[in-house]
Amino acid sequence: MRKRHWAMKIVAVETCVVALPFDMGGPKPAFAGRPWDNLEILVVKVETEDGLVGWGEAFGHAAIPATKAAIDTIIAPLMLGRDAGDIQGLSRTILHSLHLLGRNGSFVYGYSGIEIALWDLLGKRAGLPLYRLLGGRDRGPIDGYASLLAYNDNPLVAKNTAAACAAGYRFIKLHELTRAAVLAAQQAPGAADAAIMLDVNCAWSPVVAREMAASLADDGLMWLEEPVWPPEDVHGLASVRAYGIPISAGENVAGLFGFKSLIEAEAIDIAQPSVTKIGGVQEMIRVFDLCEAHGVEVAPHSPYFGPGFVATLHIIAARMEKPMIEVLWLDMEANPFDPWVRGQNGRFPVPQGPGLGCDPDLEVLERYRTGDWARNVWQANR
Template sequence: MRITAIESSVVALPFSMGGPHPLFAGQPWDRLEILLVRVETEEGLVGWGEAFGHAAIPATKAALDTIVAPLVVGRDARDINAITRQVLHGVHLLGRNGPFVYAFSGIEIALWDLLGKRSGQPLWRLLSGSAPDPAGLDAYASLLSYGGDLELVARNTADARAQGYRHVKLHELTREAVLAAKAAAPDAAIMLDVNCAWTPPVARDMAASLARDGLAWLEEPVWPPEDSAGLASLRRFGIPLTAGENTAGLFGFRALMEAGAIDIAQPSVTKLGGIGEMLQVIALARAHGVEVVPHCPYFGPGFVATVHIAAAQVERPLIEVLWLEMEANPFDPWVRVRDGKVEVPTAPGLGCDPDPAVLARYRRAAPTRIEARRAA
C-alpha cells in the first residue's frame, strides 16, 4: 500500500466564543484554523490527519511540505512504526518538540485512518477497545480567556452547564474567576488552566490560595513547563495537577511522572508525534498510577482521533471541547457535543471524511501536494 501523495491544506472557520475574540500568540484570533493532511495510496484509499495548529500553522505547514512529507511519500502506509522511527530520527536535529514533530503527527494520524479503512475496522477497535457507549463520552467545556471579566466567566460557565456539561475549564488567572464560575454552576466540576503563567514561587502562593476551593485540577501552573521539580513543589497543596500539552514525547512524560509532578497527564495527539506515541504515554501513565485526560482543543481529525483513543484506552474518558460556536465544520457532526457528550464514530478508520463542499468554501488557499516519484 504505497503512499503516492500527501496534501496539506488549511480551512479557516469563523466562530463566536461568548465574548470578545482574544489575541493568540499576538495575532487576532477570530477564525478556527485546521491544518489538514491528506494521504493517498496506490490502492485509491485516502486517509486524513491533522497537524498542530492554531498560530503555529505557517511553521508546521512549511515543515510538512518541505521536509516531512517528502520523507514519507513512496513508503508503505502499513509500516507505521518504521516510518515513525525513521522520520522522527531523521528530523531530530531540527527539534524534538515543534513544527517537525507536529507535521509528522498529522501524517501519522492519517496512516492510522488508512489502516482502519483497509482493514474495515474503526480506530477504537484497532486499539483493542470494546464497543463504546452509544450515548458517547463525557466532554468538558474548555472556555476561552475573557481577560478576567468575571461577568463573562459566570455567564459562559452557566451556559455550558445548561447545555449539559458537567465539567468546565477556565483559562483565567485569578481566584475570583474560579469563585465566579463555582457560583454560576455549583454542581459542575471547575478546572483552571493558566497556561504556564507563574514562576514556582508565585505558583505556590496561588495554589495555597486556591487549596480550599475544590478545583478538579490546576493545569500548567508553572513557567517554564519543563520545570518538573517546580511543578512537583505544588503537590503539597492538595490540588490535582495536570500538564502535558507542551511535553516532548514519551520521555518528557517520564520525567514529569518520575518527578511526581502530575496527577493527570495531558498528551496531545497532534503535537506529540501521533497515535503511536500517544499509546506509549498512556501505557506509561498506567504504570505510574497517573490518570490521562488528553489535550484536544481541535475540530478536525486530531479531535476525532482523540475520541477513538480515549474510548479504547482511557479508563474514565473526558474529552476537551473548546467553548465556541463554529459557522460550519467539515467534520460535522462528529466534532459537536450533545448534552455534554461526544459520539464515537463506528465506521472504518477515523469513521468520518470531511465534507468537500465545506472544505471548498472555507479553504484558505489551494492545497500543497507532494507526490512520489514514478519509477523510470
C-alpha cells in the first residue's frame, strides 16, 4: 500500500478584518469603551504547500487591532514551515514560545484563530467534517439560544425577547443588570415557556452578587453568568452558588487550568469555554473532558460570526449532551460565512463538508473587508 503523505508545511498565514452592518433592535452599546457600529470578524487564513486553505477566526470585537497585530507580527512568522497537521505539537511549542507575552489575551486569541484553521485543513485533508474528526455523529440542526445584547431599557428587553421567541428561540439570554429586566423578559408575549438566562459580565462584587442571587432565587433562571468581579475570584463566585441558581462562567478563563481552578473551588455548575479565546479546538476538547470527569456541564461561549461560530457548532455536535449554541440576537446585512452563521427557526445546521465546511463567499468577504490583507509567507531558502 502506498504511504500517504500527511505532513504538509504551512506556507502562508494571512489575516483580514470584515466589518458587517447590523441591527440589534435598539441603540447599539459601547464595547470596551468604543462604539460598536459594525460586527467585525478577524478572519485567519492558513495555506499549506499543496495549496489547501483553512479558515479560522480569532477574538474579537474591540480586541481585534491587538489580536491582529499579535498574529501578523509575532505568531504567524512562528507558524511558517511547520507541519500543519501536528496540532498537538504546535499548541505545545507555539504557546510555550508566547507564554511570556501573556497566558490569556491577544496572543492566545491569535493562536486560537490559527489553530481553528489547522483543524479546517486537517478535516479537508481527511475528507471529514470536524465533528466526525472529533468522533461525533450527525445530531441534526443545533438549537440556538438567543443572546440579547445590552439594552438597559426594559421595554426594549421585552420587545426583543418577544421577537426572539417569535423567531423560534426557546432559550433567551439577557445582558442586563436588574431583576426588573428579567421579569420584563419573562412576561414578554410568547415567552411563557422560554427559558431565561442572565449574563452580567462580572458586574458585581461578591457581596452584591449574593444579594442579587438571593433576590433572583425564585425567578427560575436557567443560569446566572459571571456574577462576580474579578473573574479570577473563584471563591467569591463559589459563594454565589448557595442561592440555588446554576452559576456559569469561563469565557474569561485562561485555558484548561483556569477551568481546573473554577472546578476545584466548586464555583460553577456550567463551564463556558470560548474557542476563539482559549487556544482553539483542542483546548475546548480538553475542557470538555475535565468537566465530564467532575460532573460539570459545558455550554460554550460563541458570540462570533464566522469560523469561530462554525467550529463551536462542530464541537457542540461532537461533545455536548444537550446541544445548544449561543447566537447573538441581531440581524446582519450580509456575511461571507452565510448560511452557516444564520439559523432557521432558531436552529443551526452543522456543515457536512470537510473541515469546518464553511469556506467564505470571497466576493462578500472582499466587499465588507476593511483595511488590507496582512500576509506572512514562507520562504524555503531563508
